[in-house]
Amino acid sequence: MVTTLVKLREALETAHLPLQIPDVESARHSRQEMVDQLEDYVLPRLIQIEAPLLTVVGGSTGAGKSTLVNSLIGERVTEPGVLRPTTRSPVLVYNPADAEWFAGQRILPDLNRTDDAGANPGSLQLVASDAIPSGLAVLDAPDIDSVEEQNRTLAAQLLGAADLWLFVTSAARYADQVPWEFLQSAADRSAAVAIVLDRTQPEAIEEVSTHLARMMSARGLRDSPLFIVPEGEVDAAGLLPSSSVREIRGWLSSLAGDAAARQSIVRQTLDGVIRTLSTRTFAVADACHDQVEISGRLRRDAEGSYEQALNAIDHACADGTLMRGEVLARWQEFVGTGELISSLESKVSWIRDRVSNAVKGQPQQATRLTVAVESGLQTLVMEHAEAAAERADAAWRSIAAGRDLLATTDEDLSRASRDLRVRAERSVREWQEAVLDMVRDEGADKRGSARFLALGVNGLAVALMVTVFASTGGVTGAEVGIAGGSAVIGQKLLEAVFGDQAVRRLAERARADLNHRMMLLLDDEQRRYGALLDALGISTEVEEELRSGARTIDDIRFSAPA
Template identity: 60%
Template sequence: MNEEHRDDDAPEAAPETPPAAYEALTAGMLAEKPTTEFEAARAEIEASGGEGNRMVTSLIQLHRALTEVTLPLDLPGADEQRAARQNMVEQLEDYVIPRMMTIDAPLLAVVGGSTGAGKSTLVNSLVGTKVTTPGLLRPTTRSPVLVHHPEDGRWFGQDRLLPELERVNHPTNDPGALQLVASDRLHPGLAILDAPDVDSVEEANRVLAAELLAAADLWIFVTSAARYADQVPWEFLQLAANRSTAVAVVLDRTPTEAVQTVAGHLARMLASRGLKDSPLFIVHEGEVSEQGLLPAEHVAEVRAWLDMLADDATARHQVVTQTLDGAVRALTLEVHPIADTADGQGEAAQRLRTDADMAYDEALRSIMAATADGTLLRGEVLARWQEFVGSGEILKALETKVGMLRDKILGSIKGKPQQAERVTAAVQGGLEMLILEQCEAAAERAEAAWQMSPAGR
């Protein structure tokens, strides 16, 4: 058993006045060319008006802005904010925007928890028939299973929930597929999804579990007397608490003699992490049938509560609204550090550009000075110039107009005088060498300046 994990750090409050980059993320983007799959619906939503529709439009704008934000410089904290930005994009795509656009869709309850907690057996028992296969070997690599009433199948197509997952109607071990199971044993208005283990030894399973939980209206956290204090699931529960996600906890298949002690400790842990209002259900230990089901009376309390949510539109809407509002509030808090990081990256990039410009401006000034003060007329250039003057070629410029015309005609036929060509070649070579030397010096100065900052390095 892992040590109990506690996190006493409360999230920082968002600043009252958004920074400049946050304004850019959330305003003035409607006129731009559509760049996301949500843009097709934006115009229709905006035209219909209403506060909720304006919220959807703002969320679509935020999604587009976040997808366009790049944090290319390796400044302190950049990796963390890149991950946060990606998480926000996925949260908007997988849950917030689709849920806002389909607020009347069935409530999605995602069943998650630790390895071996009995999630699949619980799902089968709640549905009343075997719809998902419990894993005998760990890690269990299979696709998530979503059970819904036949009337609600239209809500879970490829364009709705987690569109990157292929829809299938048969058991599969493909983690990139979502198995849809229609069952009239569930009430309309409720869907149950059996997710992979949040603490799986396979990273793909953990990532998929996190994505599914982020797309849930309600998270049913399943644990056991042996696993209820494990660290990893509590990290997910803490995240759910921070986002005000609706959570129900099932203490699964617990021996009667341990119920009071374990349930009391678990309730105190929930309260200390901001989840004191989350329902806590006890599923007593019992014999599993040949069909893989627990006795009906052992899951009756959980089943009755879920049926109540499915049948009561007001209660169902309250759960969806709680989770959705919490997700949007979390986004508004999380976007500020990303905006600040983007501002910092822009400032750092400008400093790097300024350092490079200064280095090469100095090189240009040195080149101009060398061509003006005679520095260039040294070495090979000076030797060729002296040969040119000594040969009397320069005196030809003083001859009569007739002589000048004769030289031009001969020059056009025979080419430039040999000595003049040597001077020209020497001047060109000297100027080229001067420019190369100054450019190399400028590059060294720019590199030295860039080495002074993490972004430059």
């Protein structure tokens, strides 16, 4: 069981629930409460089952907890009012013979140990007193309904570390909602509880105690002891008359002197906590599942937006869209389109033989065409990257988790990255250089031919780009004939030098390389969204770790001898 619970604690600590989804606050609170209880109580108690019985005195503001603790001990060990919002240091009173159990970090390891009264918040004041019998310790906790959240949190943590709750309320506060929320929680996990009805006027004792007993019975605390402390004057030391607390003191002393009774209380509380840990773990596992689902949806929304952009760029790079405007004008300058198209219509074989003679001013025009292609591709990338960013941002803002996540970054993810234009320019130039290398490598054994010399590497490279850009002939309207003819011309120029099979292979390679480079650019853009999700540390394995741990706990419990 210890090994299983250690693994469960590790899984709970890994079970981050960062996304703001319905019911997540309850799951977060439950997860942290279980981690605290495993560290503060369950594991220490399982490992050292023979440790003294820890009785935590908790309750509402003004119920008289500190006065009761002092009166039970018979001396002033904790200052009434010391736990006001100005301090949050609980006080633990134990027999000197039991010091070894409490001086270290066995229980409540996150609280610093101190001997000073009124210590800094987050400290545990240790008080050794012979008035406490060996085998028993009493801890004075902050108010469960304190005006300060840190006090309330600490009070809940201390009660979660108790073998026995000594819950103090008053005639004026016994029906309040907050105390009963704690008591109901104790009943649900079968924790050992004793209730003290403090500061009660003698004439009201019968009526109030009868009503309180009925409330206890209705909420599963029928067998819990109920002690009455009447309203009375305190002495100069701030202690109640010994007779007022005699019954409680005697009951605690009898527990301290009866090892079997102490063990029974410890087992009752410990078994109840472990049982509810199993049940509550499944709820946290469900919350982890929801986190993974929402995270996956957000990731798919972002990836889908940029995948759509990549497909649009790929389509535009092959359907003739780029063979418009500046690119088309520069291409016409390069090849003298009118003459070549006329020649193609009359006799294709003739153009293969005479194509080099039709190319005009090739070096200068090739450079202009290269620049036009570069500008056209950059514009295409920016247009679709901006559209993808807008789509992804809109999808994320449609759910609360996405809106909250976008609010954690100073970058406006609805726009493309500021440096995208520079990166796109670099990527396009690198692609153009790669096309040059393809042509250069393919023509390594043809550099002496008249056609290769007439067109040159640059001329053949731009022809290959044009062939790639109009490979599907998707332009419509008046430009269809021009763009389609341009593609045919580019292809024929290349075939005149390399042959038709080599041209098809070169065009496929160039298009695939361009698509890959565009994909890398958009992946970088999409990664801005993915990085926000990655930083959350949402684990896809922790859900099953939690469920497996809970099932194992149940298996061990059910297989244990009665």
